[in-house]
Amino acid sequence: MKLYYSPGACSLSPHIVLREAGLNFDLALASTKTKKLADGSDFYQVNPKGQVPVLELDNGERLTEGPAIVQYIADQVPMSKLAPPAGSLQRYRLMEWLNFITSELHKSYSPLFNPAMPEEGKAVYRARIGERLQWVDSQLEGKQYLLGDEFSVADAYLFTVTNWSKVVGVDMGALKNLNAFRDRVAARPSVRAAMEAEGLNKA
CATH class of the missing domain: 1.20.1050.10 (Glutathione S-transferase Yfyf (Class Pi); Chain A, domain 2)
Structure with missing residues (x-):
């Protein structure tokens, strides 16, 4: 997985949760001002909304919106108890x-x-x-x-x-x-x- 983030932005939340869950992931720096990635490429190609966070899954699909992302991460590692069981x-x-x-x-x-x-x-x-x-x-x-x-x-x-x-x-x-x-x-x-x-x- 890859997390697109900007330092101190709301993407810090799923960054913390990924570490809490013990999952392997890469970080990709995205500027919320210039809308560019570290290599100079266009962040809008990753997220047309131009916002972090974005979680890119191993199959290439991308999730946006922090509350959705953190619940997805938690559900990958239920024993972490980062989210109560679905339906409860x-x-x-x-x-x-x-x-x-x-x-x-x-x-x-x-x-x-x-x-x-x-x-x-x-x-x-x-x-x-x-x-x-x-x-x-x-x-x-x-x-x-x-x-x-x-x-x-x-x-x-x-x-x-x-x-x-x-x-x-x-x-x-x-x-x-x-x-x-x-x-x-x-x-x-x-x-x-x-x-x-x-x-x-x-x-």
Whole structure:
């Protein structure tokens, strides 16, 4: 398998999950700005949407969209317990979290990276993210991870998007449960290895 990624982008989530699952994979650097691969070729030929992540399977098929990719990876190694069994209520709880992170968090951070977005607009998005993160903080009360004591693909995704907070000025200082969660995730060997491979410094 091959993962097309950009350092620190949402592709960090499936990168972590691949390492958690213990699967063999190659990394392919894709620029989200120039839409070029490391060899200068056109990334749009890989993904017409021009976005990471893309997971290229051994048979040449490609999967896009992070929440779909991480569930696919988890299902290749069920004993890893990175996702509850298909059809179980807990699996739907996982999808509930993945959808929340995608729609309420991930996409709310995006305007903060847009230089064309006026500061007044960015303030609205920072406030919205802050409200959502307060709710996430409350859901982590008394839990190690989003689904309980077991690390799941949703945890990799939440860790990835909340990594952007400091860069775009979202204050998480008062969110004790979320910060403790982030420390636990950051300490995992797979996360340290992925961060190192992408040239990221621990925040």
